[in-house]
Amino acid sequence: MVRYGMTPMQAIQSATLVAAELLEASGDIGVIERGRYADIISVRDNPLEDVTRLEHVGFVMKGGKVIKKD
Numbered sequence: 155m156v157r158y159g160m161t162p163m164q165a166i167q168s169a170t171l172v173a174a175e176l177l178e179a180s181g182d183i184g185v186i187e188r189g190r191y192a193d194i195i196s197v198r199d200n201p202l203e204d205v206t207r208l209e210h211v212g213f214v215m216k217g218g219k220v221i222k223k224d
Contacts, residue, residue, distance in 0.1 A: 155168060156205045162201055162202045162203070162204075162205040163202055165205055166201065166202075166205070166208075170184050170185075171184045171185060172184075191217070192215075192218075193214070193215065193216045193217070194213075194214070194215045195208075195211045195213060195214050195215075196211070196212055196213040197210060197211060197212060198210065198212060212224040
């Protein structure tokens with residue numbers, strides 16, 4: 155998406171927040187907030203500076219449980 159003109163922030167939001175809105179599920183997914191479903195990842199560097207950093211995930215939490223940790 156960035157390659158075709160979106161900013162990194164726009165690309166990330168389209169895959170999370172905007173996707174949740176299109177699925178009419180923004181009450182449950184698409185944001186990190188208490189009481190909502192949250193799958194969280196961490197990356198070493200800032201993906202807003204280089205979105206390809208999201209290709210190298212170091213930590214994944216799904217449903218409150220760590221499922222990957224480097």
